[in-house]
């Protein structure tokens with residue numbers, strides 16, 4: 001019986017992806033030259049094996065660095081939407097099991113061999129989704145736009161009726177690479193007392209890991225220019241209170257600071273969605 005259900009699901013999935021083999025949909029960073037699949041920096045210590053997946057958020061800086069003329073090396077991977085799986089409609093997404101416990105069935109469903117890179121990516125993603133958030137943080141992995149909106153609504157509460165996403169945008173078509181970028185305009189603060197950040201995780205269909213910290217964050221839009229004249233309008237966040245973060249969090253090692261002593265900032269890459277309440281000013 002179970003195998004019949006899984007065969008049916010597989011047919012549905014193949015239909016969804018326009019006849020593309022499910023195996024082709026899941027691409028790993030190594031297969032895409034590290035440009036597509038992004039994990040997340042996990043603010044706790046556990047689960048941080050996914051840290052390496054998003055290079056742009058491995059660059060940490062502090063609040064005083066957000067000023068015109070400041071230069072720092074960053075890698076902003078370009079979004080290639082033709083390679084990214086789309087979010088499924090909720091009904092379809094929720095018809096597919098999404099749990100670490102069912103990993104073996106899921107591997108059969110997608111025809112991935114155990115221990116293949118695709119199997120390991122699914123395992124990592126499910127593990128990451130089921131790891132408890134750190135104190136003062138909520139998180140949810142979502143597989144449909146509706147589920148993402150539910151989480152954003154729950155996080156912002158009833159008093160916020162409108163919200164929007166902001167994302168890092170590439171203003172030039174040149175290929176990007178790890179290089180020095182200089183802040184060329186005064187960073188613009190985004191008015192937001194709450195924010196939700198959603199990052200894609202590698203999986204055969206679109207999975208976003210969304211999370212939000214109750215402590216203060218400050219969001220900025222930053223105009224940057226690379227050494228090769230690449231222009232990026234980047235979204236940056238500064239976490240003002242890092243006292244609950246693991247001592248082992250990479251940012252502390254990079255910046256040489258202790259948890260809770262100084263705000264830690266980072267950029268988002270273009271395929272991260274940052275949700276903020278819409279205020280008159282942000283809507284301009």
Ligand SMILES: *[C@@H]1O[C@H](CO)[C@@H](O)[C@H](O)[C@H]1NC(C)=O
Pocket residue numbers: 073178179180
């Ligand atoms: C950025 O500039 C600094 C100072 O000029 C240099 O030492 C460093 O190698 C550069 N980094 C990259 C990635 O080009």
